[in-house]
Amino acid sequence: MFIKKRVIAAVALATGSAIALAGCAGSPEPAASFDPEEEVTLDLAFWGNDVRADLYNKAIEAFNEEYPNITVNSSFLAFPEFWEKRQTEAAGKNLPDVMQFDYSYLRQYSENGLLLDLDPYLGGIIETDPLPQNILDIGVVNDTTYGIATSTNAWGLFTNPALLEEAGVEDFAGGSWADYTDWMAEVTEASGGEFYGGSDYTGRIQNLELQLRAEGGELFTEEGEPGFDEARLKAFWEEGQAIRDGIGVPQQTVEEVLPLGPFDTANTASELTWDNFGAGYLGNLGESYSELSLLAPPVTEEGAKDLYLKPSMLHSIASNTDAPEAAATLVNFLVNSPQSGEIFGTNRGLPASETALAAAELDPLSEQVKAHEEAIADRLGDAPPVPIVGYGTLEEKFRQLGGELNFGRMSVDDAVSQFFTEMDVVLNN
Template sequence: MKNRPVLTIAATLCAGVLGLTACGGGDAGGEAAAEGPVTLDYTWWGSQDRADRMTKAIAAFEAAHPDIKINPNFTDYDGYWQKRATEVAGGGLPDVMQFDISYLRQYADRGALLDLEEVADTLDTSGIAETLMPSGQIDEATYGVPISTNALGLFYNPAIVEQAGVAAPTGDMTWDQFDAWIAEVSAKAPEGVFGSGDYTGTFWLFDMHLRQQGKQAITEDGQVGFTKAELKQWWESTAELRANGSLVSAERTTQLLPKSPFGAGESATEFSWDNFLAGYLTDSGAAKLEIVAPPSDGDEKGLFQKASMVYSIGAGTEDPEAAAEFVDFMVNDPEVGQIFGTSRGIPASKTQRDGTTFEGADAQIVAYEESIAGELGESPAPLAIGFGTAESAFKRITEDINYGRTSVDDAVEEWFAEAESALQQ
């Protein structure tokens, strides 16, 4: 007798929970394959701008392939990788994924990604440059198809340069010339505006600098490709600029985050990937920004095209052919190229590139990549496991130097210890 109300409570709770199951249980991915069209789970990272473009591209695909339905999923970059890491540990990834070459190796090692050679008949990669394909390849297998490419460049803000009354930077400066140029801009520009931030914290730029000498920061087999002396020299190259206040201070750089000093209009230059142009334009509100090739002390520019993102297919997909069909469309279709412009980088596939008319900032990026086309070296292969950790440690330790929290010598030791431990994994 006394128990009855308790049972009622318990029953109400259960009913509530069951009810939730009922109302929450919507479409369940590709499981309905047998009954109607195939459904593919497709996921990417990016902003609302990318989501809007992607929605159009998916609609175009579904119109052309009425038998395949795409189930989209999108998040911001950080959330994206946390979600994938959780899924892969739990043993289930979506059918088609936008991937970054810094994560490809871990997932492929685990066997979580499909070798795309298996669907080579459906997925046409003939439009993609031979030199670019290794970006998605590990040990003879292909785990990622390049979607788009980007390259490093030196951005400058012509308005600031003009105001300072100095000549615009060119694509054939030496590092010393560039450093002198920075000092001149910082001296002549209005207070609070500088020639540059401390660029030695960008790991990819250091990699490019090493490529100018025929080396690589991290080799494919996961070894550090340079000596402690070389790193010391790199970090000391801006010591003078740091000391005499010619660089945006570490304090100010931190204050401006998530914008960079260049994006905030407080630095005349910044090294970055060329497809960041649109982001810089939005951040700074500047009417025009220019890109030229980075400095080099010799003939070798050390430039390369990097796959800014690749498509991968989950090894557990129920319909590899349909997934391949979708990737093929997204990589090669000219209409898709037209929808995205250069917002993801320059389309990797020739058919897509040729079918797109580039305008405004897009045209500027294409022109820049054409101008450096003769200087390009090998595209980086999927990055070694631990690369990401080494890269963020590099940035952090450079920041510590700028804050005066560590000497360059200690910094070098610290980075080598962290990088070697991360790369051994």
């Protein structure tokens, strides 16, 4: 792999401590390994569909071949319902032992004492040699590990070769954000009004984050403070004015194709987003479009470490578990084992573990994602601080305001004012 591995010395597990919920007894001290003679039952919860459930059932069967005394009871829900149920369980301090976990909830649950400290298990029950340092760092909140990434994705630029061939325009050759805007304008003009070069990239908070990281900053600091002021946000949204003036897809078209987007309805020839979205895009585009290109995003500053690997999902353990060693053993299997790589493939994203990745059978799109993440290695920096509590609310507000700007129903100054008002409420809630 392209990222230097982390070599972790075995920790003194007997002295490690686990999180204890307020008013509850502390979890038992961790052992160096799970006692295979111990009879244990674990609850495992994940979000997904019947296809993913079948894969988890196969993974559990493979797990039980090695650990027949650990009974695993699994359950799944769609993403929104999954988190609604977790909120109810959290109130009663009765979360499942092992959970598929989303990055945006990691800070909220860990800071409320709901997740187990995994550091005592790293290098012991949970193998760390197959997981690069920046992958391990993804699950760290306030210097403590609360989640292990199962898979990763990175920001990328998808383009549609068929539409570009129709327009007679070459693929984006790379360059600055201004170069990207000029390329979009070329595509829009060449298409004769049939489709557009892309969307207003200033409507996505992730593109602001990339620019801030290139400047040596972050979207939000570890302390939860914004890494930008009103003037910086104003400059960013003003940057998109030319796109909103006819280069990019009109907001009316965006609204008309919902719940799909302009890229997977062939209304635009490019889209900046996470690199694991390709399969969904191709599925929505249909048989007329057989391939996509996946390129590096525009560059703010050459040599900057603006990109990073984000977890598609993580696995975490509830601090209320009665069997932390068994739970850690299951997490290690689901993340690191060759069997998990062979069974899940890229259903959960590109495997983060080198062991699992080596065993996974990659389809052409997954090979593209793998090649993309290798190609941008020089731009990969440390992951940003784990998202603040309420990040999802702010991300959605940013998107809504971007839509209002694209409609022309709001000035940049008013949009900036509204966003900072919303951010003040979220950060001080």
